[in-house]
Amino acid sequence: MADEKPSDPSPDPKSISATDPLTVPLLDGGVRERLTARFGAEIAAWLDGLPKVLEALAMRWRVELGSLIPRGSMSVVIRCGLPDGRSSVLKVSPDRVRLAAEAAALDRWTTAHTPSVLEVDESVGALLMEAIExxxxxxxxxxxxxxxxxxxxxxxxxxxxxxxxxxxxxxxxVANLFNSGTNPYKRHPELLDLIPRELYERGRQLATRLAVRVPPTALLHGDLTPTNILDGGVQRGLVAIDPAPCLGDDLAFDAIDLVLWQADDGDMIASRAKLLAPAIGVDTGHLVEWCTAFAAMTALELAESPNAPPNRVQTYLTLAAQAPGDA
Known part of the structure; x- marks a missing residue:
């Protein structure tokens, strides 16, 4: 379910002046490649116009633009400095609707486990938030x-x-995730031999059946992958970023990636679920069902990655095979 890529350390943004247009970071080939893969070739015009947008935002919000954080296929992310010396993160996305929803959700969470929102401009799809340390x-x-x-x-x-x-x-x-989750098949058709489409669709059917039962009475993060969970230090613990907020009172959904991540065998998945489920107030079997539903998608994402551990791909495939064919 992961949409994002890990970030690299950035240089100190204090050394850069926000009023100098030359300080707008270069949108390198990696950024263009990631966003083009997500949005298509038409994203080129948006990227070409982005430096002027960044310059205007930096002047209006009085931030010092630092270096790109090379993460994500949905947005351009830049480490910044604030006038008081604190660090911040600027995120700009062509998907203005999604970014607006993300900003609203982050602003409404009243917990140290999410970053504070500093500024939002929905008209250009821009979000400025505190940097997590x-x-x-x-x-x-x-x-x-x-x-x-x-x-x-x-x-x-x-x-x-x-x-x-x-x-x-x-x-x-859930429907959106399973629709976009088929993209690896398009990029690498040979993956159909490893993860049959029928197995993927069985996961979709199970996930759909689980989701339609859930009342819309709570806010879910919606994309709580290991890429979107940061170390906030001793005081804050783990901090969640980049939500894709959705409505559903079923905390097991947000726990899926934490259970599946780096699992070397089925016993490890079962053990994690047995420990985590009661700690968050859900049934262990129910949490395992959600993991089963997304196991084929997880296998597909991992198999597309260079140097993917074959044993982990096989672990997810074995779990995925437990999804009923008539879910």
Whole structure:
């Protein structure tokens, strides 16, 4: 379910002047490649016009533009400095609707487990938020969180989120994920031999059946992958970024990636679910069902990656095979 890529350390933004147009960071080939893969060739015009947008935002919000954070296929992300010396992160996306929903959700969560929103401009799809320190994503640190730490994050998001009716219901979020999740098949048709489309569709059917039962009475993060979970230090614990907010009172959905990530075998998945489920107040079997539904998609994403561990791909395929054919 991961949409984003890990970030790299950035230089000190204090050394850059926000009023100098030459300080607008160069949109390198990596940025263009990632966004083109997501939005298509038509994104070129948006990218070409982005430097002027960034310059205007920097002057209006009085931020010093630093270097690009090379993460994500949905947006351009830049580390910035504030006048008071604090660090911040500027995110600009051509998908203005999604970014507006993300900003609204972050602004309404009243927990230290999400970053504070500093500025928003929906007209250009821009969001300025506090930088999390040390801010290393789980996918980069490769440190698997203990059960209590993971549960604290999930429970804080569940308890403090505001379920605005404008957000998509969970069933729509699930449908969108499974629709976009087929893109690896288009880029690498040979993956059909490893992850048959029939297996993928069985996961979709199971996920749909689970989602339609969920009442829209709570806010879910919607994209709680190891890439979108940062180390917030001793005081804050784990911090969630980049939500794709949706409505559904089923915390098991947001726990899927934490259970599946780096799992070397089925016993590890079962053990994690057995520990995490009661800690967040859900049934263990129900959490395993959600993981089963997304196992084929997870296998497909991993198999597309260079140097993917074959044993982990096989672990997800074995779990995916447990999805009923008539779900």
């Amino acid at each position: 040390p801010g290393i994503p789980l996918v980069e640190s490769l440190v698997y969180p203990d059960t209590e730490t993971a549960a604290n994050l999930l429970l804080a998001l569940h308890a403090s989120g505001v379920p605005d009716p404008s957000y998509l219901p969970l069933a729509r979020r």
